[in-house]
Amino acid sequence: MSRVRRSVLAVGVLLAAAGSVRAHGAALRGSSGSLSIPTWLFLSTGGAVVGASFLLATFATDRSFVRRSHDWGRRTRAVPRVLREWVGPLVGLVGLLAVLAFGFGAATGLAPTEPRRNLAVLVVWVGWWAGYVLTLYLVGNTWPALDPFRTVARVLPSLDREYPDSVGAWPAVAGLLALVFVEVTLPLVEDPVVLATAVAAYGALTVGGAVVYGVDDWFERADPVARAFDHYGRVAPLARTDDGVGVRAPGAGLVSMADVDDGPLADAGGVAFVVALVFATTYDGFVGTPAWRAVAEAVHAVGVPGLAIYAGAYLVGFAAFVAVYRWAARASRRTGDTFVAVDELARRFAPPLLAIAAGYHLAHYLGFFVSLSLPLAEALLAPTAPPSPRLLVLPSFVGAIAITAVLVGHLVAVWVAHAIGFELFPERLQAVRAQYAFVAVMIAYTTLSLWIVSQPTVTPPFL
Incomplete structure (x- = not known):
């Protein structure tokens, strides 16, 4: 065997x-x-x-x-630039392509239809949403370097429209609630094709939003996954600083988060x-x-x-x-x-x-x-x-x-x-x-x- x-x-x-x-x-x-x-x-x-x-x-x-x-807090060492700018984005893009290839491949017989054998299901639910998210509140938020949709949006031309302040974080609230409800009610774990379709739809929406409003504004304010991962990362005892990575008390990032008037909690939506x-x-x-x-x-x-x-x-x-x-x-x-x-x-x-x-x-x-x-x-x-x-x-x-x-x-x-x-x-x-x-x-x-x-x-x- x-x-x-x-x-x-x-x-x-x-x-x-x-x-x-x-x-x-x-x-x-x-x-x-x-x-x-x-x-x-x-x-x-x-x-x-x-x-x-x-x-x-x-x-x-x-x-x-x-x-x-x-x-x-205590500073440790700087994160190598090659990890942030090349290795991270490459890993994220490879993971996304694997999810799409094995997910849609299940419809044509090129990939297993059994969820326990399909790489798309294992990457999303085991490697990403279960395993990777565990690292966020232990070692900090590394998602900006890995996010494949952010990587794609960065190379596309932007319309640079001003993000409406009156909207605030409410698109992220609606997006998070929609994502979880879809996860509960649709067979995203049992059907690789449905999973790949959902990933592709979410990717098209979030890349489109970043093209309209700019990468920084969209992913910091409106994208539910990026916002959730940023919040989880603030619990971690490690944090990225201006000159490297620092060690801090667990939850210390939450205290400083509450004291920033223009941060992610600046409006009721946050x-x-x-x-x-x-x-x-x-x-x-x-x-x-x-x-x-x-x-x-x-x-x-x-x-x-x-x-x-x-x-x-x-x-x-x-x-x-x-x-x-x-x-x-x-x-x-x-x-x-x-x-x-x-x-x-x-x-x-x-x-x-x-x-x-x-x-x-x-x-x-x-x-x-x-x-x-x-x-x-x-x-x-x-x-x-x-x-x-x-x-x-x-x-x-x-x-x-x-x-x-x-x-x-x-x-x-x-x-x-x-x-x-x-x-x-x-x-x-x-x-x-x-x-x-x-x-x-x-x-x-x-x-x-x-x-x-x-x-x-x-x-x-x-x-």
């Missing part, structure tokens, strides 16, 4: 144990559904950890200490995008739970079309997330006894949510990435050996990491919110009180996230 066929066999063995290949991270949640303690105790403990971390943070009232904790980033991954995980399946089937039984059920839950869920966050901003103004506007409070305290989004993304997709990459690596390194039985214990191990990732993301968020409060308010007690509502929202997000990752995975109905 050839090495390639052994690799595919190894992938198939673990998938048989972990579940079907879906963008919903089936391997992860299916592995964490057998808790040895009551679910209510598990969830309340997680919420209590976040609450306790806030209480501990309140003891840090020395402004100089809080400021030093997120201002600390705040809505942060909330959408948290909501989108939550929704993606929720539709794979038994609770959603039961509710959706009950509603469908009275005659509501399946697509309408998903769209209705999507819009209502996002509106609820925005409403809860706006409530927190209004409550913060009352408890903090401040004249700072509600919109300003919403803008200042939005960055901590990105740490939550990063932690939940890792929890949601780590198992999906590991379940496919490790069997393949083992088969390539030991092509004559059968798939290792040890791979079958991975789901439990990954489930533990998932829970840890959710909690760590929320703990970082609590500390970032604490640092932002002390930057914003002159009085120490006022800075603490202003955080009450936002911490309450974080505890609610923690409980919801832990509940989702603790659920056994089921196939979403009507898809």
